[in-house]
Amino acid sequence: MLETYFSASKMLGYLRSGPSGRYLDGFAAALEQQGYSAGTAVRYLRAAAHLGHVVARQGAVPSDIDLAVFSEHLRTCRCPRAMGGRRNHHTIFGARLFRQHLVEIGVCRSAATVLQPAEPCLVAHFKVWLRKHRGASDSTIKLYVRDAAHLMAALGDDPERWEPAAIRSFFLDRANHCGNGTVEKLTTSLRAFLRYLAVKGCCRAGLADVVPGYAHWGLPTCRDIWRRSRWTG
Numbered sequence: 411m412l413e414t415y416f417s418a419s420k421m422l423g424y425l426r427s428g429p430s431g432r433y434l435d436g437f438a439a440a441l442e443q444q445g446y447s448a449g450t451a452v453r454y455l456r457a458a459a460h461l462g463h464v465v466a467r468q469g470a471v472p473s474d475i476d477l478a479v480f481s482e483h484l485r486t487c488r489c490p491r492a493m494g495g496r497r498n499h500h501t502i503f504g505a506r507l508f509r510q511h512l513v514e515i516g517v518c519r520s521a522a523t524v525l526q527p528a529e530p531c532l533v534a535h536f537k538v539w540l541r542k543h544r545g546a547s548d549s550t551i552k553l554y555v556r557d558a559a560h561l562m563a564a565l566g567d568d569p570e571r572w573e574p575a576a577i578r579s580f581f582l583d584r585a586n587h588c589g590n591g592t593v594e595k596l597t598t599s600l601r602a603f604l605r606y607l608a609v610k611g612c613c614r615a616g617l618a619d620v621v622p623g624y625a626h627w628g629l630p631t632c633r634d635i636w637r638r639s640r641w642t643g
């Protein structure tokens with residue numbers, strides 16, 4: 411579907427390989443169905459790709475899209491390939507339509523139904539500990555805390571019951587949605603949280619080692635991570 415709007419293989423590769431990539435063909439089809447001109451659709455598709463990269467750089471996945479953050483990003487955007495998505499109403503509107511499309515296909519929740527979940531108690535303690543004992547920066551703490559909260563939301567609030575396989579599948583599921591740099595951060599934050607829990611006696615020891623190591627793999631693509639996970643069962 412993207413081929414309708416883009417012909418250069420380099421551009422197509424760039425669009426498809428980005429964090430929004432898997433949704434762009436569907437988005438393009440939706441734009442066509444809604445009667446947008448080719449010129450407008452191209453702008454919106456580029457905005458959607460740009461948005462994906464911004465979301466990924468913040469360590470998030472497309473389901474966590476925050477349009478206010480993207481709008482803020484555009485004010486000072488220095489992305490090497492801004493995809494024509496400088497700050498103008500087309501970019502903002504395209505991003506909004508893309509988010510709407512993700513809501514329609516069930517990837518994002520609509521703004522009305524997004525509730526801020528209360529921070530689990532263990533995550534709150536982890537946050538205090540990071541600040542006090544690790545001297546971590548605010549941005550690092552924010553990242554660690556968000557990944558820790560996602561892990562708890564996925565695996566339940568009793569870490570003593572967490573199984574290695576569940577942790578690994580949580581990691582792979584998220585890793586499959588994000589870029590290499592983000593996977594590395596995810597590895598670091600999950601390991602930090604699991605080590606913290608083990609030290610506090612809240613989960614079995616050694617769970618941090620279950621999170622796939624990143625550095626010694628070189629720079630795997632997410633596809634590689636999936637393959638490796640299949641090989642090692």
Ligand SMILES: [Zn+2]
Nearest residue numbers: 487488489492
């Ligand atoms: Zn940018």
